[in-house]
Amino acid sequence: MSIPTPTSGRGAARRRALIGRTVFAAPGLIYITIFMTIPILLVLVYSFFQRGRFGGIVWEFTLENYVRAFEPVYLQVFSNSLVIAGTTTVLALLIGYPTAYAIAKLPTRWRTVALVLVVLPFWTNFLIRTYAWIILLNSEGPINSSLVDAGIISAPIGFLYTPGAVIVGLVYAYLPLVILPVYASIERLDRQLIEAAGNLGASRARAFFDVTLPLTLPGVMIGAIFVFVPSLGNFVIPELLGGGKTVMVGNLIRDQFLEARDWPFGAVLALFVITLLVVLFALQAAISRRINGTGKRVSSRA
Amino acid sequence: MHKIGWLRVPLVATYAFLYIPIAVLVVMSFNASKNPFNWAGFSTKWYSALFDNELIRQGFINTMIVAVGATILATILGTLLAIGVARYFRSAVVEAYSLAPAIIPDLVLAIGLLAFFALIGVTLSLFSVLLAHVVFGMAFVSAVVIARIGQTDSSLEEASRDLGASATTTFFRITLPSLAPGIIAGALLVFTLSLDEFVVAYFTDGPSTPTLPIVIYSMVRFGVTPEINALAALLLLVSFTIVISAQRITRLTDAV
Numbered sequence: 001m002s003i004p005t006p007t008s009g010r011g012a013a014r015r016r017a018l019i020g021r022t023v024f025a026a027p028g029l030i031y032i033t034i035f036m037t038i039p040i041l042l043v044l045v046y047s048f049f050q051r052g053r054f055g056g057i058v059w060e061f062t063l064e065n066y067v068r069a070f071e072p073v074y075l076q077v078f079s080n081s082l083v084i085a086g087t088t089t090v091l092a093l094l095i096g097y098p099t100a101y102a103i104a105k106l107p108t109r110w111r112t113v114a115l116v117l118v119v120l121p122f123w124t125n126f127l128i129r130t131y132a133w134i135i136l137l138n139s140e141g142p143i144n145s146s147l148v149d150a151g152i153i154s155a156p157i158g159f160l161y162t163p164g165a166v167i168v169g170l171v172y173a174y175l176p177l178v179i180l181p182v183y184a185s186i187e188r189l190d191r192q193l194i195e196a197a198g199n200l201g202a203s204r205a206r207a208f209f210d211v212t213l214p215l216t217l218p219g220v221m222i223g224a225i226f227v228f229v230p231s232l233g234n235f236v237i238p239e240l241l242g243g244g245k246t247v248m249v250g251n252l253i254r255d256q257f258l259e260a261r262d263w264p265f266g267a268v269l270a271l272f273v274i275t276l277l278v279v280l281f282a283l284q285a286a287i288s289r290r291i292n293g294t295g296k297r298v299s300s301r302a
Numbered sequence: 303m304h305k306i307g308w309l310r311v312p313l314v315a316t317y318a319f320l321y322i323p324i325a326v327l328v329v330m331s332f333n334a335s336k337n338p339f340n341w342a343g344f345s346t347k348w349y350s351a352l353f354d355n356e357l358i359r360q361g362f363i364n365t366m367i368v369a370v371g372a373t374i375l376a377t378i379l380g381t382l383l384a385i386g387v388a389r390y391f392r393s394a395v396v397e398a399y400s401l402a403p404a405i406i407p408d409l410v411l412a413i414g415l416l417a418f419f420a421l422i423g424v425t426l427s428l429f430s431v432l433l434a435h436v437v438f439g440m441a442f443v444s445a446v447v448i449a450r451i452g453q454t455d456s457s458l459e460e461a462s463r464d465l466g467a468s469a470t471t472t473f474f475r476i477t478l479p480s481l482a483p484g485i486i487a488g489a490l491l492v493f494t495l496s497l498d499e500f501v502v503a504y505f506t507d508g509p510s511t512p513t514l515p516i517v518i519y520s521m522v523r524f525g526v527t528p529e530i531n532a533l534a535a536l537l538l539l540v541s542f543t544i545v546i547s548a549q550r551i552t553r554l555t556d557a558v
Protein backbone atom coordinates (compact mmCIF):
# COMPACT_ATOMS: atom_id res chain seq x y z
CA MET A 1 0.00 0.00 0.00
CA SER A 2 1.41 3.36 -0.92
CA ILE A 3 1.64 5.98 1.76
CA PRO A 4 -0.01 9.19 0.54
CA THR A 5 2.15 12.28 0.68
CA PRO A 6 0.77 15.10 2.87
CA THR A 7 -0.20 17.22 -0.14
CA SER A 8 -2.10 14.50 -1.95
CA GLY A 9 -3.78 13.57 1.37
CA ARG A 10 -4.96 17.11 1.82
CA GLY A 11 -6.05 17.23 -1.82
CA ALA A 12 -8.06 14.02 -1.39
CA ALA A 13 -9.69 15.36 1.77
CA ARG A 14 -10.59 18.54 -0.05
CA ARG A 15 -11.99 16.54 -2.96
CA ARG A 16 -14.01 14.40 -0.57
CA ALA A 17 -15.41 17.50 1.14
CA LEU A 18 -16.38 18.93 -2.24
CA ILE A 19 -18.11 15.71 -3.31
CA GLY A 20 -19.81 15.48 0.09
CA ARG A 21 -21.08 19.02 -0.15
CA THR A 22 -22.37 18.51 -3.70
CA VAL A 23 -24.01 15.13 -3.14
CA PHE A 24 -25.44 15.69 0.34
CA ALA A 25 -25.95 19.38 1.03
CA ALA A 26 -26.55 20.88 -2.41
CA PRO A 27 -30.04 19.45 -3.15
CA GLY A 28 -31.44 20.67 0.18
CA LEU A 29 -29.73 24.05 0.04
CA ILE A 30 -30.95 24.61 -3.52
CA TYR A 31 -34.48 23.60 -2.51
CA ILE A 32 -34.45 26.08 0.40
CA THR A 33 -33.13 28.79 -1.90
CA ILE A 34 -35.88 28.22 -4.48
CA PHE A 35 -38.80 27.76 -2.11
CA MET A 36 -37.88 30.07 0.76
CA THR A 37 -35.18 32.61 -0.07
CA ILE A 38 -36.36 33.59 -3.55
CA PRO A 39 -40.03 33.89 -2.44
CA ILE A 40 -39.02 36.16 0.44
CA LEU A 41 -36.79 38.27 -1.79
CA LEU A 42 -39.75 38.47 -4.15
CA VAL A 43 -41.86 39.92 -1.33
CA LEU A 44 -39.11 42.49 -0.78
CA VAL A 45 -39.09 43.39 -4.49
CA TYR A 46 -42.89 43.59 -4.70
CA SER A 47 -42.95 46.12 -1.87
CA PHE A 48 -41.39 48.69 -4.25
CA PHE A 49 -43.90 48.28 -7.07
CA GLN A 50 -47.52 49.09 -7.75
CA ARG A 51 -50.48 46.81 -7.27
CA GLY A 52 -52.14 45.19 -10.24
CA ARG A 53 -55.84 45.65 -10.71
CA PHE A 54 -56.67 41.99 -10.00
CA GLY A 55 -53.86 41.19 -7.60
CA GLY A 56 -50.39 40.65 -8.92
CA ILE A 57 -48.11 43.48 -9.77
CA VAL A 58 -47.50 46.41 -12.13
CA TRP A 59 -43.79 46.92 -12.71
CA GLU A 60 -43.63 50.61 -11.91
CA PHE A 61 -41.31 51.66 -9.10
CA THR A 62 -42.90 53.44 -6.13
CA LEU A 63 -42.32 54.14 -2.44
CA GLU A 64 -46.01 54.77 -1.94
CA ASN A 65 -46.57 51.43 -0.17
CA TYR A 66 -44.09 52.40 2.53
CA VAL A 67 -45.62 55.86 2.94
CA ARG A 68 -49.03 54.28 3.25
CA ALA A 69 -47.89 52.10 6.16
CA PHE A 70 -47.54 55.29 8.21
CA GLU A 71 -51.18 56.27 7.84
CA PRO A 72 -52.90 56.52 11.26
CA VAL A 73 -55.18 53.52 10.56
CA TYR A 74 -52.17 51.25 10.10
CA LEU A 75 -50.11 52.79 12.89
CA GLN A 76 -53.06 51.97 15.14
CA VAL A 77 -52.97 48.34 14.00
CA PHE A 78 -49.19 48.19 14.57
CA SER A 79 -49.43 49.57 18.10
CA ASN A 80 -52.41 47.32 18.83
CA SER A 81 -50.46 44.28 17.66
CA LEU A 82 -47.36 45.24 19.60
CA VAL A 83 -49.40 45.66 22.79
CA ILE A 84 -51.22 42.34 22.35
CA ALA A 85 -48.11 40.39 21.32
CA GLY A 86 -46.12 42.10 24.11
CA THR A 87 -48.70 41.24 26.77
CA THR A 88 -48.83 37.68 25.47
CA THR A 89 -45.04 37.42 25.71
CA VAL A 90 -44.88 38.78 29.27
CA LEU A 91 -47.67 36.45 30.43
CA ALA A 92 -46.09 33.45 28.71
CA LEU A 93 -42.76 34.21 30.44
CA LEU A 94 -44.43 34.69 33.83
CA ILE A 95 -46.08 31.27 33.46
CA GLY A 96 -43.28 29.58 31.55
CA TYR A 97 -40.25 30.57 33.64
CA PRO A 98 -41.41 29.08 36.96
CA THR A 99 -42.65 26.00 35.11
CA ALA A 100 -39.29 25.49 33.38
CA TYR A 101 -37.52 26.12 36.70
CA ALA A 102 -39.70 23.53 38.43
CA ILE A 103 -39.10 20.97 35.66
CA ALA A 104 -35.34 21.48 35.98
CA LYS A 105 -35.65 20.66 39.70
CA LEU A 106 -37.53 17.40 39.07
CA PRO A 107 -35.67 14.11 39.51
CA THR A 108 -33.92 13.24 36.20
CA ARG A 109 -36.24 10.40 35.20
CA TRP A 110 -39.32 12.67 35.50
CA ARG A 111 -37.85 15.52 33.51
CA THR A 112 -38.28 13.91 30.08
CA VAL A 113 -41.88 13.00 30.86
CA ALA A 114 -42.57 16.53 32.09
CA LEU A 115 -41.04 18.04 28.93
CA VAL A 116 -42.94 15.70 26.59
CA LEU A 117 -46.15 16.69 28.40
CA VAL A 118 -45.33 20.35 27.77
CA VAL A 119 -44.69 19.81 24.05
CA LEU A 120 -47.55 17.39 23.37
CA PRO A 121 -50.34 19.99 23.02
CA PHE A 122 -48.10 21.97 20.68
CA TRP A 123 -48.03 19.09 18.21
CA THR A 124 -51.80 18.94 17.97
CA ASN A 125 -53.88 20.88 15.53
CA PHE A 126 -53.61 24.57 16.25
CA LEU A 127 -57.15 25.33 14.99
CA ILE A 128 -58.58 22.75 17.32
CA ARG A 129 -56.67 24.13 20.29
CA THR A 130 -58.10 27.55 19.49
CA TYR A 131 -61.56 26.09 19.01
CA ALA A 132 -61.37 24.63 22.53
CA TRP A 133 -61.19 28.19 23.88
CA ILE A 134 -64.30 29.20 21.92
CA ILE A 135 -66.13 26.61 23.98
CA LEU A 136 -64.36 27.41 27.25
CA LEU A 137 -64.85 31.18 27.08
CA ASN A 138 -68.39 31.11 25.69
CA SER A 139 -71.04 32.86 27.79
CA GLU A 140 -72.71 29.44 28.18
CA GLY A 141 -69.37 27.68 28.51
CA PRO A 142 -67.90 25.81 31.47
CA ILE A 143 -65.95 28.75 32.95
CA ASN A 144 -68.95 31.04 33.05
CA SER A 145 -71.37 28.38 34.27
CA SER A 146 -69.09 27.28 37.10
CA LEU A 147 -68.50 30.90 38.17
CA VAL A 148 -72.26 31.52 38.17
CA ASP A 149 -72.95 28.24 40.03
CA ALA A 150 -70.37 29.11 42.65
CA GLY A 151 -72.08 32.46 43.14
CA ILE A 152 -68.95 34.43 42.26
CA ILE A 153 -70.70 36.27 39.44
CA SER A 154 -74.43 36.75 38.93
CA ALA A 155 -74.49 36.83 35.13
CA PRO A 156 -72.12 35.30 32.54
CA ILE A 157 -69.20 37.48 31.48
CA GLY A 158 -68.60 38.05 27.77
CA PHE A 159 -65.00 36.77 27.70
CA LEU A 160 -65.16 35.79 24.07
CA TYR A 161 -64.50 38.31 21.29
CA THR A 162 -62.32 40.58 23.44
CA PRO A 163 -58.58 41.37 23.24
CA GLY A 164 -58.25 39.40 26.48
CA ALA A 165 -59.57 36.27 24.77
CA VAL A 166 -57.04 36.79 21.96
CA ILE A 167 -54.21 37.03 24.50
CA VAL A 168 -55.34 33.87 26.32
CA GLY A 169 -55.49 32.01 23.00
CA LEU A 170 -52.03 33.21 21.99
CA VAL A 171 -50.47 32.33 25.37
CA TYR A 172 -52.07 28.90 25.12
CA ALA A 173 -50.81 28.39 21.58
CA TYR A 174 -47.18 29.38 22.20
CA LEU A 175 -46.46 28.57 25.87
CA PRO A 176 -44.41 25.43 25.05
CA LEU A 177 -42.12 27.61 22.89
CA VAL A 178 -41.18 29.60 26.01
CA ILE A 179 -40.77 26.69 28.39
CA LEU A 180 -38.34 24.72 26.21
CA PRO A 181 -35.57 27.33 25.66
CA VAL A 182 -35.87 28.62 29.24
CA TYR A 183 -35.59 25.06 30.52
CA ALA A 184 -32.51 24.50 28.35
CA SER A 185 -30.79 27.60 29.74
CA ILE A 186 -31.62 26.66 33.35
CA GLU A 187 -30.32 23.14 32.73
CA ARG A 188 -27.01 24.49 31.43
CA LEU A 189 -26.61 26.81 34.40
CA ASP A 190 -23.45 26.41 36.41
CA ARG A 191 -24.87 25.50 39.82
CA GLN A 192 -21.58 26.34 41.51
CA LEU A 193 -22.22 30.02 40.80
CA ILE A 194 -25.51 29.90 42.71
CA GLU A 195 -23.91 27.98 45.56
CA ALA A 196 -21.08 30.52 45.61
CA ALA A 197 -23.63 33.34 45.87
CA GLY A 198 -25.26 31.51 48.78
CA ASN A 199 -21.91 30.90 50.49
CA LEU A 200 -21.07 34.58 50.14
CA GLY A 201 -24.20 35.39 52.12
CA ALA A 202 -26.70 36.22 49.38
CA SER A 203 -30.29 35.36 50.19
CA ARG A 204 -32.01 32.88 47.85
CA ALA A 205 -34.01 35.69 46.28
CA ARG A 206 -30.85 37.78 45.81
CA ALA A 207 -29.01 34.78 44.30
CA PHE A 208 -31.91 34.24 41.92
CA PHE A 209 -32.17 37.84 40.72
CA ASP A 210 -28.41 38.53 40.65
CA VAL A 211 -27.12 35.21 39.30
CA THR A 212 -29.75 32.81 37.95
CA LEU A 213 -31.98 35.25 36.10
CA PRO A 214 -29.20 37.15 34.25
CA LEU A 215 -27.47 33.92 33.25
CA THR A 216 -30.70 32.44 31.85
CA LEU A 217 -31.51 35.64 29.95
CA PRO A 218 -30.42 34.24 26.54
CA GLY A 219 -32.97 31.41 26.93
CA VAL A 220 -35.60 33.89 28.09
CA MET A 221 -34.93 36.04 25.02
CA ILE A 222 -35.25 33.08 22.65
CA GLY A 223 -38.52 32.10 24.32
CA ALA A 224 -39.76 35.68 24.09
CA ILE A 225 -38.97 35.88 20.35
CA PHE A 226 -40.63 32.51 19.72
CA VAL A 227 -43.84 33.85 21.26
CA PHE A 228 -43.73 37.49 20.19
CA VAL A 229 -43.11 37.06 16.45
CA PRO A 230 -45.69 34.36 15.70
CA SER A 231 -48.21 36.23 17.88
CA LEU A 232 -47.79 39.31 15.66
CA GLY A 233 -48.26 37.24 12.52
CA ASN A 234 -51.18 35.18 13.79
CA PHE A 235 -54.45 35.96 12.06
CA VAL A 236 -56.51 32.94 13.10
CA ILE A 237 -56.71 33.58 16.86
CA PRO A 238 -57.68 37.30 16.51
CA GLU A 239 -60.36 36.22 14.07
CA LEU A 240 -61.77 33.25 16.01
CA LEU A 241 -61.37 34.49 19.60
CA GLY A 242 -61.37 38.24 18.92
CA GLY A 243 -64.39 38.01 16.66
CA GLY A 244 -62.76 40.19 14.02
CA LYS A 245 -62.82 43.18 16.39
CA THR A 246 -59.13 42.84 17.23
CA VAL A 247 -57.14 43.46 14.06
CA MET A 248 -53.47 42.52 14.15
CA VAL A 249 -50.68 42.81 11.59
CA GLY A 250 -51.28 39.19 10.63
CA ASN A 251 -54.93 39.90 9.76
CA LEU A 252 -53.89 42.91 7.72
CA ILE A 253 -51.31 40.88 5.75
CA ARG A 254 -53.81 38.09 5.11
CA ASP A 255 -56.43 40.58 3.89
CA GLN A 256 -53.99 42.36 1.56
CA PHE A 257 -53.03 39.09 -0.08
CA LEU A 258 -56.32 37.22 -0.17
CA GLU A 259 -59.03 39.88 -0.13
CA ALA A 260 -57.88 43.40 -1.01
CA ARG A 261 -55.44 41.88 -3.52
CA ASP A 262 -52.91 44.62 -2.79
CA TRP A 263 -49.78 42.47 -2.73
CA PRO A 264 -47.22 45.31 -2.64
CA PHE A 265 -48.77 46.81 0.48
CA GLY A 266 -49.10 43.35 2.04
CA ALA A 267 -45.40 42.88 1.27
CA VAL A 268 -44.51 46.05 3.19
CA LEU A 269 -46.46 44.79 6.20
CA ALA A 270 -44.74 41.40 6.02
CA LEU A 271 -41.35 43.11 5.86
CA PHE A 272 -42.25 44.83 9.13
CA VAL A 273 -42.59 41.39 10.74
CA ILE A 274 -39.37 40.07 9.15
CA THR A 275 -37.40 43.16 10.21
CA LEU A 276 -38.64 42.82 13.75
CA LEU A 277 -37.62 39.15 13.78
CA VAL A 278 -34.11 39.95 12.52
CA VAL A 279 -33.63 42.83 15.00
CA LEU A 280 -34.80 40.69 17.91
CA PHE A 281 -32.50 37.80 16.97
CA ALA A 282 -29.55 40.20 16.64
CA LEU A 283 -30.37 41.61 20.08
CA GLN A 284 -30.58 38.10 21.51
CA ALA A 285 -27.22 37.16 20.00
CA ALA A 286 -25.59 40.30 21.43
CA ILE A 287 -27.00 39.69 24.91
CA SER A 288 -26.08 36.04 24.95
CA ARG A 289 -22.53 36.84 23.77
CA ARG A 290 -22.14 39.33 26.62
CA ILE A 291 -23.54 36.96 29.22
CA ASN A 292 -21.53 33.97 28.07
CA GLY A 293 -18.44 36.21 28.12
CA THR A 294 -19.00 37.37 31.70
CA GLY A 295 -20.04 33.85 32.70
CA LYS A 296 -16.70 32.50 31.55
CA ARG A 297 -14.79 35.28 33.27
CA VAL A 298 -16.62 34.64 36.51
CA SER A 299 -16.09 30.91 36.47
CA SER A 300 -12.42 31.18 35.55
CA ARG A 301 -11.94 33.53 38.47
CA ALA A 302 -13.75 31.14 40.84
CA MET B 303 -30.74 19.44 45.45
CA HIS B 304 -34.11 18.29 44.17
CA LYS B 305 -36.29 20.37 46.44
CA ILE B 306 -39.34 21.48 44.52
CA GLY B 307 -41.37 22.99 47.37
CA TRP B 308 -43.67 25.80 46.27
CA LEU B 309 -42.59 25.34 42.63
CA ARG B 310 -45.14 22.53 42.54
CA VAL B 311 -47.83 25.23 42.25
CA PRO B 312 -46.78 26.69 38.85
CA LEU B 313 -46.04 23.18 37.60
CA VAL B 314 -49.52 21.84 38.37
CA ALA B 315 -51.18 25.08 37.21
CA THR B 316 -49.37 24.98 33.86
CA TYR B 317 -50.34 21.39 33.15
CA ALA B 318 -53.94 22.18 34.12
CA PHE B 319 -53.90 25.17 31.74
CA LEU B 320 -52.44 23.03 28.93
CA TYR B 321 -54.68 20.01 29.33
CA ILE B 322 -58.09 21.20 30.59
CA PRO B 323 -59.12 22.68 27.17
CA ILE B 324 -58.11 19.43 25.48
CA ALA B 325 -59.96 17.34 28.08
CA VAL B 326 -63.11 19.46 27.65
CA LEU B 327 -63.08 18.81 23.89
CA VAL B 328 -62.67 15.08 24.33
CA VAL B 329 -65.46 14.88 26.92
CA MET B 330 -67.79 17.00 24.77
CA SER B 331 -67.19 14.75 21.77
CA PHE B 332 -69.17 12.08 23.62
CA ASN B 333 -72.01 14.42 24.53
CA ALA B 334 -75.40 13.33 23.18
CA SER B 335 -76.68 16.92 23.04
CA LYS B 336 -76.17 19.12 20.01
CA ASN B 337 -75.57 21.99 22.40
CA PRO B 338 -71.92 21.66 23.44
CA PHE B 339 -72.63 23.37 26.77
CA ASN B 340 -75.18 20.91 28.10
CA TRP B 341 -74.31 17.37 29.03
CA ALA B 342 -77.12 15.09 27.86
CA GLY B 343 -75.59 11.66 28.31
CA PHE B 344 -72.97 9.55 26.57
CA SER B 345 -73.14 9.06 22.83
CA THR B 346 -70.85 8.26 19.93
CA LYS B 347 -73.19 9.74 17.35
CA TRP B 348 -70.86 12.64 16.47
CA TYR B 349 -68.23 10.13 15.48
CA SER B 350 -70.60 8.46 13.03
CA ALA B 351 -71.74 11.89 11.79
CA LEU B 352 -68.08 12.69 11.24
CA PHE B 353 -67.49 9.63 9.06
CA ASP B 354 -70.56 10.52 6.98
CA ASN B 355 -69.35 14.08 6.38
CA GLU B 356 -68.17 14.17 2.77
CA LEU B 357 -66.23 17.45 3.14
CA ILE B 358 -64.22 16.14 6.05
CA ARG B 359 -63.56 12.81 4.35
CA GLN B 360 -62.30 14.52 1.19
CA GLY B 361 -60.23 16.95 3.29
CA PHE B 362 -58.68 14.02 5.12
CA ILE B 363 -57.72 12.31 1.84
CA ASN B 364 -56.18 15.56 0.53
CA THR B 365 -54.25 16.04 3.75
CA MET B 366 -52.92 12.48 3.63
CA ILE B 367 -51.73 12.94 0.03
CA VAL B 368 -49.79 16.07 1.02
CA ALA B 369 -48.49 14.68 4.32
CA VAL B 370 -47.23 11.39 2.85
CA GLY B 371 -45.60 13.08 -0.15
CA ALA B 372 -44.06 15.88 1.91
CA THR B 373 -42.76 13.42 4.50
CA ILE B 374 -41.00 11.25 1.90
CA LEU B 375 -39.38 14.19 0.10
CA ALA B 376 -38.52 16.14 3.26
CA THR B 377 -37.00 13.08 4.91
CA ILE B 378 -34.73 12.30 1.96
CA LEU B 379 -33.63 15.90 1.39
CA GLY B 380 -33.39 16.68 5.10
CA THR B 381 -31.26 13.64 5.91
CA LEU B 382 -28.83 14.34 3.06
CA LEU B 383 -28.71 18.00 4.06
CA ALA B 384 -27.95 17.11 7.68
CA ILE B 385 -25.06 14.86 6.65
CA GLY B 386 -23.73 17.50 4.26
CA VAL B 387 -23.96 20.26 6.84
CA ALA B 388 -22.62 18.34 9.82
CA ARG B 389 -19.88 16.40 8.03
CA TYR B 390 -18.73 18.48 5.09
CA PHE B 391 -19.50 22.12 5.82
CA ARG B 392 -19.08 22.54 9.57
CA SER B 393 -20.19 26.12 9.10
CA ALA B 394 -22.58 27.85 11.51
CA VAL B 395 -23.93 30.01 8.68
CA VAL B 396 -24.81 27.05 6.44
CA GLU B 397 -26.36 25.25 9.40
CA ALA B 398 -28.46 28.32 10.29
CA TYR B 399 -29.53 28.64 6.64
CA SER B 400 -30.63 25.02 6.51
CA LEU B 401 -32.68 25.43 9.69
CA ALA B 402 -34.15 28.84 8.75
CA PRO B 403 -37.37 27.46 7.17
CA ALA B 404 -38.32 26.07 10.60
CA ILE B 405 -37.92 29.47 12.27
CA ILE B 406 -39.36 31.84 9.69
CA PRO B 407 -42.96 32.91 10.51
CA ASP B 408 -45.42 30.71 8.60
CA LEU B 409 -47.37 33.71 7.30
CA VAL B 410 -44.23 35.20 5.71
CA LEU B 411 -43.37 31.90 4.02
CA ALA B 412 -46.99 31.54 2.92
CA ILE B 413 -47.27 34.92 1.16
CA GLY B 414 -43.79 34.54 -0.33
CA LEU B 415 -44.75 31.20 -1.86
CA LEU B 416 -48.11 32.52 -3.06
CA ALA B 417 -46.32 35.36 -4.87
CA PHE B 418 -43.64 32.99 -6.19
CA PHE B 419 -46.09 30.38 -7.52
CA ALA B 420 -48.12 33.13 -9.18
CA LEU B 421 -44.99 34.57 -10.81
CA ILE B 422 -43.72 31.31 -12.29
CA GLY B 423 -47.23 30.22 -13.27
CA VAL B 424 -47.72 27.23 -10.98
CA THR B 425 -51.45 26.56 -10.55
CA LEU B 426 -52.30 26.26 -6.87
CA SER B 427 -53.18 22.68 -5.99
CA LEU B 428 -52.25 19.94 -3.55
CA PHE B 429 -48.92 19.76 -5.35
CA SER B 430 -48.03 23.37 -4.50
CA VAL B 431 -48.96 22.70 -0.85
CA LEU B 432 -46.68 19.66 -0.94
CA LEU B 433 -43.77 21.70 -2.34
CA ALA B 434 -44.32 24.25 0.44
CA HIS B 435 -44.52 21.68 3.23
CA VAL B 436 -41.25 20.11 2.11
CA VAL B 437 -39.37 23.37 2.82
CA PHE B 438 -40.03 23.55 6.54
CA GLY B 439 -40.36 19.78 6.91
CA MET B 440 -36.83 19.36 5.58
CA ALA B 441 -35.52 21.84 8.15
CA PHE B 442 -37.09 19.84 10.99
CA VAL B 443 -35.62 16.57 9.70
CA SER B 444 -32.19 18.25 9.38
CA ALA B 445 -32.37 19.55 12.94
CA VAL B 446 -33.16 16.12 14.36
CA VAL B 447 -30.59 14.29 12.20
CA ILE B 448 -27.84 16.86 12.89
CA ALA B 449 -28.43 16.28 16.61
CA ARG B 450 -28.15 12.53 15.98
CA ILE B 451 -24.91 12.93 14.03
CA GLY B 452 -23.52 14.82 17.02
CA GLN B 453 -24.13 11.73 19.16
CA THR B 454 -22.73 9.13 16.78
CA ASP B 455 -19.14 8.25 16.40
CA SER B 456 -17.62 8.49 12.92
CA SER B 457 -14.91 5.89 13.61
CA LEU B 458 -17.14 3.07 12.34
CA GLU B 459 -17.34 4.78 8.96
CA GLU B 460 -13.58 5.31 8.88
CA ALA B 461 -13.09 1.63 9.75
CA SER B 462 -15.45 0.61 6.97
CA ARG B 463 -13.53 2.72 4.44
CA ASP B 464 -10.17 1.49 5.73
CA LEU B 465 -11.36 -2.08 5.27
CA GLY B 466 -11.96 -1.30 1.63
CA ALA B 467 -15.72 -0.65 1.48
CA SER B 468 -16.74 1.81 -1.20
CA ALA B 469 -18.24 5.18 -0.24
CA THR B 470 -21.68 3.95 -1.36
CA THR B 471 -21.46 0.73 0.67
CA THR B 472 -20.28 2.65 3.72
CA PHE B 473 -23.16 5.09 3.36
CA PHE B 474 -25.88 2.47 3.07
CA ARG B 475 -24.50 -0.10 5.52
CA ILE B 476 -22.97 2.12 8.22
CA THR B 477 -24.04 5.78 8.00
CA LEU B 478 -27.76 5.34 7.34
CA PRO B 479 -28.38 2.60 9.95
CA SER B 480 -26.58 4.61 12.63
CA LEU B 481 -28.71 7.68 11.84
CA ALA B 482 -31.96 5.70 11.43
CA PRO B 483 -33.53 6.65 14.79
CA GLY B 484 -33.06 10.36 14.05
CA ILE B 485 -34.38 9.94 10.52
CA ILE B 486 -37.49 8.08 11.68
CA ALA B 487 -38.17 10.59 14.47
CA GLY B 488 -37.71 13.45 11.98
CA ALA B 489 -40.06 11.80 9.48
CA LEU B 490 -42.75 11.33 12.13
CA LEU B 491 -42.48 14.99 13.13
CA VAL B 492 -42.81 16.20 9.52
CA PHE B 493 -45.82 13.97 9.06
CA THR B 494 -47.52 15.42 12.16
CA LEU B 495 -46.61 18.98 11.18
CA SER B 496 -47.93 18.57 7.65
CA LEU B 497 -51.11 16.89 8.91
CA ASP B 498 -51.90 19.88 11.14
CA GLU B 499 -50.49 22.71 9.06
CA PHE B 500 -52.97 25.44 8.23
CA VAL B 501 -51.44 28.82 7.33
CA VAL B 502 -49.13 27.79 4.49
CA ALA B 503 -51.74 25.40 3.06
CA TYR B 504 -54.40 28.15 3.22
CA PHE B 505 -52.28 30.36 0.94
CA THR B 506 -50.84 27.75 -1.42
CA ASP B 507 -53.78 25.39 -1.91
CA GLY B 508 -56.24 25.49 -4.80
CA PRO B 509 -59.91 26.16 -4.00
CA SER B 510 -61.19 22.74 -5.13
CA THR B 511 -58.88 20.61 -2.97
CA PRO B 512 -59.01 21.88 0.64
CA THR B 513 -56.84 20.04 3.15
CA LEU B 514 -58.38 18.96 6.45
CA PRO B 515 -57.17 22.01 8.45
CA ILE B 516 -58.72 24.29 5.81
CA VAL B 517 -62.02 22.38 6.14
CA ILE B 518 -61.79 22.70 9.94
CA TYR B 519 -61.12 26.43 9.63
CA SER B 520 -64.19 27.02 7.49
CA MET B 521 -66.34 24.99 9.92
CA VAL B 522 -65.00 26.69 13.05
CA ARG B 523 -65.51 30.12 11.51
CA PHE B 524 -69.22 29.49 11.31
CA GLY B 525 -69.52 28.53 14.93
CA VAL B 526 -69.61 25.51 17.18
CA THR B 527 -70.43 22.14 15.64
CA PRO B 528 -70.30 18.93 17.68
CA GLU B 529 -68.66 17.02 14.83
CA ILE B 530 -65.58 19.19 15.33
CA ASN B 531 -65.30 17.84 18.89
CA ALA B 532 -65.20 14.29 17.60
CA LEU B 533 -62.68 15.24 14.93
CA ALA B 534 -60.60 17.04 17.57
CA ALA B 535 -60.52 13.94 19.77
CA LEU B 536 -59.42 11.75 16.84
CA LEU B 537 -56.73 14.17 15.68
CA LEU B 538 -55.42 14.48 19.24
CA LEU B 539 -55.16 10.70 19.40
CA VAL B 540 -53.22 10.59 16.11
CA SER B 541 -50.84 13.43 17.06
CA PHE B 542 -50.21 12.07 20.56
CA THR B 543 -49.49 8.60 19.21
CA ILE B 544 -47.03 9.89 16.62
CA VAL B 545 -45.21 12.27 18.96
CA ILE B 546 -44.90 9.71 21.73
CA SER B 547 -43.56 7.09 19.33
CA ALA B 548 -41.05 9.61 17.93
CA GLN B 549 -40.00 10.35 21.50
CA ARG B 550 -39.64 6.64 22.33
CA ILE B 551 -37.59 5.96 19.22
CA THR B 552 -35.10 8.72 20.04
CA ARG B 553 -34.95 7.76 23.71
CA LEU B 554 -34.57 4.03 23.14
CA THR B 555 -31.51 4.65 21.07
CA ASP B 556 -30.08 7.22 23.44
CA ALA B 557 -29.88 4.41 25.97
CA VAL B 558 -27.88 2.20 23.58
